[in-house]
Amino acid sequence: MKPTRLLIALLVLVCAAVFVTACGGDDDDESSAPQAESTAASSGKIQRNDANSKVQLTIGSKNFTEQKVLGEIYAQGLEAAGYKVNKDLNLGDEKTALAAVKSDEISAYPEYTGTALLSFFGKKADQLPKDPQAAYEEAKAGFAEDGLVAFPPTPFTSSNEVAVLQQTADELGLKTISDLKGKSQDLTLYGSPECRQRLDCLLGLQQVYGLKFKKFVPVDIAQRHEVLTSGRADVSIVFTTDPQIQREKEVLLEDDQGMFPPYNSTLVMKQETADEAGADLQKTVEMLQEQLTDENMQELNARVDLDKKDPAVVAEEYLTETGLIGG
Amino acid sequence: MDSGGGRMSTTLAFLGDFGDAFDYIFNSRESQAGGARVGGTELLPLLWTHLKVTALAMAIAIAISLPIGLALGHTGRGAFAAISISNTGRAVPSVALIAFFVAFFPSTPEFWNVTVALALLAIPPILTNAYVGVRQVSRDAVDAARGMGMSGTQIVRSVEFPLALPLIFGGIRTSTVNVIATATIAPLVGVLTLGDPIISGSVHGRAGQIGASIVVAALAIAAEVILAAVQRAVTPTGIKLERGGAVGSPSRLGTLKRRIQTAP
Numbered sequence: 343m344k345p346t347r348l349l350i351a352l353l354v355l356v357c358a359a360v361f362v363t364a365c366g367g368d369d370d371d372e373s374s375a376p377q378a379e380s381t382a383a384s385s386g387k388i389q390r391n392d393a394n395s396k397v398q399l400t401i402g403s404k405n406f407t408e409q410k411v412l413g414e415i416y417a418q419g420l421e422a423a424g425y426k427v428n429k430d431l432n433l434g435d436e437k438t439a440l441a442a443v444k445s446d447e448i449s450a451y452p453e454y455t456g457t458a459l460l461s462f463f464g465k466k467a468d469q470l471p472k473d474p475q476a477a478y479e480e481a482k483a484g485f486a487e488d489g490l491v492a493f494p495p496t497p498f499t500s501s502n503e504v505a506v507l508q509q510t511a512d513e514l515g516l517k518t519i520s521d522l523k524g525k526s527q528d529l530t531l532y533g534s535p536e537c538r539q540r541l542d543c544l545l546g547l548q549q550v551y552g553l554k555f556k557k558f559v560p561v562d563i564a565q566r567h568e569v570l571t572s573g574r575a576d577v578s579i580v581f582t583t584d585p586q587i588q589r590e591k592e593v594l595l596e597d598d599q600g601m602f603p604p605y606n607s608t609l610v611m612k613q614e615t616a617d618e619a620g621a622d623l624q625k626t627v628e629m630l631q632e633q634l635t636d637e638n639m640q641e642l643n644a645r646v647d648l649d650k651k652d653p654a655v656v657a658e659e660y661l662t663e664t665g666l667i668g669g
Numbered sequence: 670m671d672s673g674g675g676r677m678s679t680t681l682a683f684l685g686d687f688g689d690a691f692d693y694i695f696n697s698r699e700s701q702a703g704g705a706r707v708g709g710t711e712l713l714p715l716l717w718t719h720l721k722v723t724a725l726a727m728a729i730a731i732a733i734s735l736p737i738g739l740a741l742g743h744t745g746r747g748a749f750a751a752i753s754i755s756n757t758g759r760a761v762p763s764v765a766l767i768a769f770f771v772a773f774f775p776s777t778p779e780f781w782n783v784t785v786a787l788a789l790l791a792i793p794p795i796l797t798n799a800y801v802g803v804r805q806v807s808r809d810a811v812d813a814a815r816g817m818g819m820s821g822t823q824i825v826r827s828v829e830f831p832l833a834l835p836l837i838f839g840g841i842r843t844s845t846v847n848v849i850a851t852a853t854i855a856p857l858v859g860v861l862t863l864g865d866p867i868i869s870g871s872v873h874g875r876a877g878q879i880g881a882s883i884v885v886a887a888l889a890i891a892a893e894v895i896l897a898a899v900q901r902a903v904t905p906t907g908i909k910l911e912r913g914g915a916v917g918s919p920s921r922l923g924t925l926k927r928r929i930q931t932a933p
Contacts, residue, residue, distance in 0.1 A: 572775030
């Protein structure tokens with residue numbers, strides 16, 4: 343059942359893509375690439391250290407686009423630093439991935455701080471820290487108890503967001519979620535079925551912001567952008583790094599009351615593996631992550647999901663465009 | 670409300686999951702992760718939408734397939750094509766059909782997309798049964814009517830249609846049960862029917878999934894029983910006598926097949 347719907351959705355996307363490229367011509371290409379390119383050369387080039395070649399690392403990831411891209415970026419970046427790198431980029435959910443690290447099946451994989459706290463360390467949703475650094479420190483302390491090290495987190499977060507179309511934002515003068523006050527009773531909100539009981543979703547909008555919407559419609563999560571573009575939804579709950587946000591002229595409303603817990607990504611590894619790999623490892627990871635902003639991650643996801651490129655190719659593009667490898 | 674729920678579940682504890690499911694049906698409770706109320710009276714809006722979607726889909730399906738079925742049966746022409754087409758339609762999975770409508774008519778309200786998709790699923794049984802119902806009307810009766818000077822429309826209205834009614838209702842019965850069951854997938858596209866607790870297990874819990882399934886099953890059985898009674902009521906006395914009173918018997922499908930074979 344699901345594959346069929348997916349297929350149709352993909353077909354529609356492909357048709358739309360063909361249509362857009364056919365009409366868009368030159369400016370389209372320019373508008374999609376520069377995000378990553380404009381940030382070029384700020385992080386310097388990864389230095390190769392031949393001493394690292396005796397260290398063998400296996401980079402893993404969970405089973406969705408963003409994770410695969412991240413996995414590729416770490417793998418290719420660490421390879422450039424001289425490490426011997428293998429990849430195992432389709433490990434299922436966070437529990438599977440963590441078990442793989444603990445059993446030495448993989449050396450490392452990227453995990454989101456919020457996910458780690460909720461899923462591994464028994465945090466309740468309403469106890470999640472709002473500050474990204476605090477969330478990282480907590481997750482790091484949790485991992486440390488298991489003999490794992492969590493490297494400093496990425497600039498981007500991968501949490502829920504409140505999205506409207508640019509047009510709606512202009513008409514109603516919306517910049518922050520608080521701006522919805524007094525307007526939300528005329529707006530229809532779409533979200534996942536779970537949204538009804540999540541603090542970083544409908545529940546938070548009601549309790550933290552005191553918003554009442556005209557209607558809340560739960561739909562399958564795959565439709566979160568389609569409902570906006572088709573005009574059925576005025577407001578939709580999306581993810582920060584969704585590729586459609588830039589391409590479909592959506593605006594993410596700023597979470598001015600701090601309702602969304604941080605979901606920055608951190609590379610998780612056994613302490614002993616990290617020690618063995620030496621100082622170059624953390625330095626390389628930090629260099630690789632420096633340009634992984636919300637916008638860049640959206641663009642990288644877009645190249646995979648919408649442009650149908652291979653995650654490995656997209657990761658290489660990121661490394662080249664940011665000057666981390668190559669000329 | 671919560672204490673009531675607690676009492677209920679202890680009384681029904683011996684039923685295990687099913688006891689909890691019945692508790693879910695009769696008492697509202699906190700959703701799985703808290704923050705929303707589910708079950709009990711919260712099911713009423715879902716039930717209402719479910720009935721609304723079903724009724725509208727059936728109305729549309731009947732309005733389309735009945736005239737076509739009667740006309741095809743009366744003239745005996747184009748039946749093969751029409752019935753093949755509508756039967757091919759039956760092979761398309763319902764989820765795909767709903768997804769198709771939502772994908773191609775994205776700005777139509779979901780409610781109508783779902784209703785039309787369900788109506789399409791309801792058409793084949795009604796169409797086929799209406800056609801077969803008319804074809805099985807004794808040629809002698811039709812010839813007699815024609816001999817009395819009745820026009821084609823009159824024959825359809827006063828002879829063929831009444832005599833075909835039991836089979837037509839059989840078709841409507843099958844379709845209604847189909848539609849009630851299939852309407853459970855509507856929440857996938859945002860129409861909150863009784864399928865919501867089944868699909869959103871993380872909100873309603875296991876009790877919700879089983880509970881809603883029980884309600885949907887009860888609904889389908891109720892529709893079946895009521896329509897069977899209606900079917901019996903509309904069966905002309907002549908046919909009842911001819912069949913020795915066993916109307917609406919399980920052999921309905923069997924008769925149907927036999928009639929198709931002898932029709933041409």
